[in-house]
Amino acid sequence: MMKRTVAIACLLTASLSTGFAQTWKPVVDKILSPWAEQVTPQNAHREYPRPQLVRQNNWQNLNGLWKYKVSPKDQKTAPTSWDGDILVPFAIESALSGVGKRVSKDDAIWYHNQITIDKKVNKGKVLLHFGAVDWQCDVYLNGQHVGSHEGGFDAFSFDISKAIKKSGKQDLTIRVWDPTSEGPQPRGKQIINPHGIWYTPVSGIWQTVWLESVPQTYIVSTKQTPDIDQKSLAIQAAIEGAQASDEILIEAFDGGQKVAEVKGSPADLHQLKLNDLKLWSPSRPHLYDLQIKVLRKGKVVDEAKSYFAMRKISKKKDAQGIERMYLNDEFIFHYGPLDQGWWPDGLHTAPSDEALKFDIVKTKEMGFNMIRKHIKVEPARWYRHCDSLGILVWQDMPSGDLGGNFWDMQPGKISSAKHDKDRSPESEAIYRKEWKSIMAQLHNYPSIVIWVPFNEAWGQFKTKEIVDWTIQNDPSRLVNGASGGNFNAPGHILDIHNYPDAAMPSPELFGDKYILALGEFGGLGLPVENHTWQQKDNWGYQSFKNADELKKRYSGLVDHLTRLIPLGLSAAVYTQTTDVEIETNGLMTYDRKVIKIPVTELNGIHQKLYSKELVK
Missing domain, CATH: 2.60.40.10 (Immunoglobulins)
Structure with a gap:
């Protein structure tokens, strides 16, 4: 089976915001999505990046070609020579960065850009914003250190006004260090040695970089x-x-x-x-x-x-005394895919805003009403699209500091054993700081109805304390404390994972205390020739030879869900939206070029899940 690749060899110049004019092309040793074929340094994520607080006329996008260098981690001074060009905001490991290079915990990534600040921006205070940089970041302007940040999934900014030269180009230099899976920080599905359900590392800048002018107040x-x-x-x-x-x-x-x-x-x-x-x-x-x-x-x-938006998510008992989730005081069964948000060409970064929106649009057209955003935080515009299109979002905290946990996941049972991981004070502090920042930055998006602080005991620690704090920090939402993990303090929801068949926690034991959910199931695999990450050794939790077999099995899973809903099941999450690297259990291929079961047929299959007759 041969991979389909797209040869792109046109010469492209840097964007106007960038002081370097060099050539660029994506690394094409893997499959690409249709939008990747349209990316240029001039059009890389040009949209306004902060939809919940908009000052439209006094900002400047800095995405485009920058210089980069990979140096030893111990090097603390800016390089005097560069390895080449990198397309920001794509991570160095990605095809769309134009680099496609791995880095280790012993490396640092340096970025350099000579920028000319627009007149409309170079007044009042000038703020330098980053959508996300993975993981530890130091920023220098004209040789002055203007700020540091740790966190791979939250936005941050620095006031650079005092470091700006009165005229001419400004020298912007950024140093990033990312230990990926060899550090305790939240990192999601990244791993140094990708395999199975673990994917290619994402290091450095991976969301939009931009300037904003604001008044003193x-x-x-x-x-x-x-x-x-x-x-x-x-x-x-x-x-x-x-x-x-x-x-x-x-x-x-x-x-x-x-x-x-x-x-x-x-x-x-x-x-x-x-x-x-x-x-x-x-x-x-x-x-x-x-x-x-x-x-x-x-x-x-x-x-x-x-x-x-005006909406309410709540927990209360139905006529049978079973706890249910209510949206605006009406029961609605939550059903959606596990959405990893990975791309074959941009990794954590969608190739364009159109691509970012595409997955949500197709999810809605397929007849889902929910997305579980799995151990990743998306750019702010993704949540705006969910708000506009009408998708309920379960937002995970990205996992980190894995290993050392005991995991007791048995459907319908809760072990009394102590399973929390003993994390170092440094590791705990990193988690708490980033989770707090993520929740604060995403608070205003009405589509988010559930917070998920832990997944499958991956780094799960001080569960009761973290879950209680999450509830107290945002009482306007529900908290699914341990999706498929150790249930010593699950918050509002008791959530099991079960592959491939549908299952649920025992309603007799837990239905009068918790909302009962199936946080992951399915994982039905179908590799599609010329649309896979690698030629062989792809996998799903249960694999099929053709789309008809897949559809028949999937339809049977949905039928099973309809029998569980009257018994007490309030939500289910199907794995998954798309294939990701060697996982071929997506409803779409990794490149988004093939939808394995027609959208209209999926929509028809799903409608039975929302019947009001299932819950009286």
Whole structure:
């Protein structure tokens, strides 16, 4: 079986934001998605990257060709020579970076870019933003160290105003160190030696890099929490440089018409009262617009746009006394794929925003109403697409510091043995810091209805403490404390994993305490010739020879789910959206060029899961 490759040899120049003009082409020793074939240094992720806090007219995208060098980890000074060009924001190991090179824990990656700051940006304070860099990052501008960050999945920024030269090009240098699976940090499915369910490492910059101009007093962030029972949106703004007499004005709009407003002190928690609520759901994903302004003596000092939705996720007993999940006080069975968010050409980074949206669109067309985002955090625009399209999201915390756990996963049973991992104080601190940051940054996205702090006992530690803290930190959502893991403190949900058949925790033992969920099942494999990561030795949890056999088996699994729902099952997650590397158990191939069961047929198969007759 021969791999299908696409030869791309056109010469391309760097984007206007980049000071280097060199050639670039992707590494084409593996399959590519259709969007990868359209990527150039000029068009690499040009969209505005922060949809929940938009200042559209005073930002500058820095994606494009940068210089890079891999040096010994111990080297702390910037290189004087470079190995070549790398296309940001694609990780160095990816095909679309143009490099396709592995690095180790003994290496550091250096990036260099000579940038000319646009006039519209070079005023007030200038912030340098990173969507995500894996893992440890130091940033230098014109030789000055402007900041450090640790964390592979959360966004961060630095005020670089004092380091900017008055004229000419600015020298931006970034040093990154990433130990991948040889460190304790959250890393998800990455591993130094990819095999089985473990994939190629992702190191360095893998989301958009951009500049933003803000005034001395500016809106840093907002925290927006809907309450449909009170018909209100609680909103708290973080304002940098606010003065005692400043005010904040918050206005809500529905289709361009103002429907509510509130004015008060920037430091206060504000309640935006709404009438005639339009609730958000998968069948009707209604979004309201927000305008936030900081006022000083009646004049606007800073303003930004945002959006929100009115929806409620809750846990309560049905008529049989079984705990269920309710959306807007109605039972809805959550059914969706395990979504890893990996790409054959960009690894963690989709080749384009169109590609990023494609998986969500197809998931919805297939008749799913939910996605479990599996031990990865996506760029902010992915969540915006889920909000707009109407997909419920279960958000995992990326796993890390694996090994040393005892794992007792038996359907319907909870072991009384102690299974928590003993993690070092450093490892615990890294986890807590990044999980807190992830939850804060994703709080405003209404599509996210469940937090999942642990998966399959991978690095699971101090479970009760972490789960309790997660619940306290965000009481507006449900918490699935240990998806398929050790159930010594599962939060609101008891979640087992079972391959390939559908199963559920015992409703007699746990149905009156927890929402019962099947957090992973299925994994039906079908390798499609010319669309696999490697020529042979691909696998699924159960493999098939053709699409008809696959569809018949899959349809049987869904039939089994319909028999479990009346008994107490409230959610199920099918493995998985796409093939990933040597796993061929996706509903789509890794390159997204083949959908193994037609979309319309999948949609028809799934409709029986949402019948109101299943739960009275």
